[in-house]
Amino acid sequence: MxxxxxxxxxxxxxxxxxxxxxxxxxxxxxxxxxTFQLHPDNPHYFLYQGKPTIVVGSGEHYGAVINLDFDYKTYLQTLGKDQLNNTRLFTGAYVEKLGDFGIQKNTLAAADGRVILPWKRAAESGYTLGGNKFDLNQWDEAYFERLKNFMQLSAENDVIVEVTLFSAHYANGWNYSALNPKNNINQTSEIPSAKVNTLDNGNILEHQERYVRKIVSELNDFDNLYFEIQNEPWAEAPDLVFTRNEFGPEEDWRSQTQVVSQKSNAWQRTVAEWIKDEESNLPKKHLISQNISNFDYPITDPDPNISIFTFHYAFPKAVYQNYYLDRAIGLNETGFAGQADSTYRRQAWRFLMAGGSLFSHLDYSFSVGSEDGSDTAYEAPGGGSPAFRDQMSILKTFFEDLDFIALKPDFQTVLGSPGAYNLTLSDGESLWIIYVEPVAIKSQSFILDLPEGEYQAEWKDVESGKSLGMMTVEDNHLKVPEANGDKVVVIRSR
Structure with a gap:
């Protein structure tokens, strides 16, 4: 019994x-x-809060947390109101000085005494940008409270945060870093800036590892983020792989494709391993992003820990060249092409219609005192405006109204597009999306190659989001509306 x-x-x-x-x-x-992740059915796109997700943002210049004068609550509420879901955030290893890069209202360049970093201030004066030096062995809890509050408000406004841990230091940036020996009391190694983000950086490496692990552990509770290792690593440790004449003289950076050097790339792989290892015993696992180059580059020897590959000022072929990797491809910085909204709107549509899944515009209408993004009189090497954010909302909503997870780049359907450039996505069976940029006064009918059947097409103006009318596809010919500007058509089988 x-x-x-x-x-x-x-x-x-x-x-x-x-x-x-x-x-x-x-x-x-x-x-x-x-948790924000690659979509299991199509890893070129994302899954977040249980829903298929495409990422579209137009945000401030990355200093929302480190700049104590920046009202990030108003900023994040503005992004939420504008129905945009991404912002880029630098976490403190890199800061700037006012006037750098010709940006007159730079959120990454806080006023004297108004920068807050992960490390606590020491009793000794002498920080290059004013105030006391930093003690790299002590964390500033006020910083982490501000960081986590930013993340919480981002989540409440449906904003996914790119948490950027490091950056190239360019000409002077290393002078402002807390890791520079002249800015801390910890006797970090005296090295040139080009060696900072490499494995050959003396005792700075151990401080970088502690910083990465601290940020990763502090943010583990949040679903709405992914980590980017380093912003523009090619800017201080480059390998020149290609020279073009599309933008100007060969010595101009816009005429060159530069990628990160092998020494720096080895360091980036190490940082990715720190992130993975730190999260190995934590509840949530977050995606890791790597910034590859400007414009485009066929990625070689991709790190298996990387889920998102990002480019700056990217061409559609940045997606095409790397689509076979079955990972997300993003364009996460724009600029240096004037202030016209139409320039960056076309850039966004081109990139996402090539099969990209992330577009993050650098929007200079956000600054201290203009956290609602209303300042259109800024001096900066780029664009941004409330009108542009409306256009990005139209783009994001357009994709969300489709079964975009089934879409892939399509090079077979449009046989001819007289008077217009086009980019096409389709599911190959019942849904085709064609983005059109007219280059002639009047575009002619498109010549298509669709499976036998009947098809209904609806044209939309991408600037206003308004319908330009419905029509049928007759004998694989599709009439293009006479309306000016770029437009998009959705073709469905009937």
Missing amino acids: KIRCMKMLSMKMRGLWIILLMIFSFALKAQDNN
């Missing part, structure tokens, strides 16, 4: 264990679906 009771108890315990395991598995699955 006693043995029988023990067996029954054992069976009950086993049943209870199975139920608890099922509950845990369900909770884990729910958590995974909530």
Whole structure:
């Protein structure tokens, strides 16, 4: 009798264990679906909060947390109101000085005494940008409170944050870094800036590792983020791989494709390993992004820890060249092409219609005192405006209204597009999307190659989002509306 009771108890315990395991598995699955991740059915796109997600942003110049004068609550509410879902955030290893890069209202360049970094200030004066030096062995809890509050408000406004850990230091940036020996009391190694983000950086490496692990652990509770290792690594440790004449003289950076040197790339792989290792015993696992180059580049020897590859000022072929990798491709910085909204709108449509899944515009209408993005009188090497954000909202909503997870780049359907450039996405069966940029006064009918059947087409103006009318596809010919400007057509089988 006693043995029988023990067996029954054992069976009950086993049943209870199975139920608890099922509950845990369900909770884990729910958590995974909530955390920003690659979409399991099409890893070129994302899954977030259990929904297919495409990332479209137009945000401030990355200093929302480190600049104490910046009202990030108003800023994030503005992004939420504008229905945009991305912002880029530099976390403190790199800062700027007012006037750098010709930006007169630079959120990355805080006023004297108004910068806050992950490290606590020491008692010794002498920080290059004013105030006391930093003690790299002590964390500033006020910074982390501000960082986590920023992340919480971002989540409440449906904003996904690119948490950028490091950056190239360009001409003078290393002079302002807390890791520079003249800005801390910890006797970090005296090295040239080109060696900072390499494995050959003396004792700075151990401080970089502590910083990365601290940021990663502090932010683990949040679903709405991914980590980017370093902004523009090619800017201080470059390998020149290609020279073009599309933008000017060969010595101009816009005429060159530069990628990060092998020494710096080895360091980036190490940083990715720190992130993975730190999260190995934490509940949430976040995506890691690597910034590859300006314009485009066929990625070689991709790090398996990287899920998102990003480019600056990118061409559509940045997506095409790397589509086979089955990972997300993003354009996460724009600029140096004037202030016209149309320039960056076309850039956004081109990139996402090539199969990209992330477009993040650098929007200079946001600054201290203009956290609602209303300043259109800024002096900066780029664009941004409330009108542009409206156009980006139209773009994001356009994709969200489609079954975009099934879409892939399509090079077969449009046989001819007289008077216009085009980019096409389709599911190959019942849905085709064609983005059109007219280059002639009047475009002619497109010549298509669709499977046999009947098709309905709706044209939309991408600037206003208004419908330009419905029509049928006749004998694989599609009439282009006479309306000026770029437009998009959705073709569905009937």
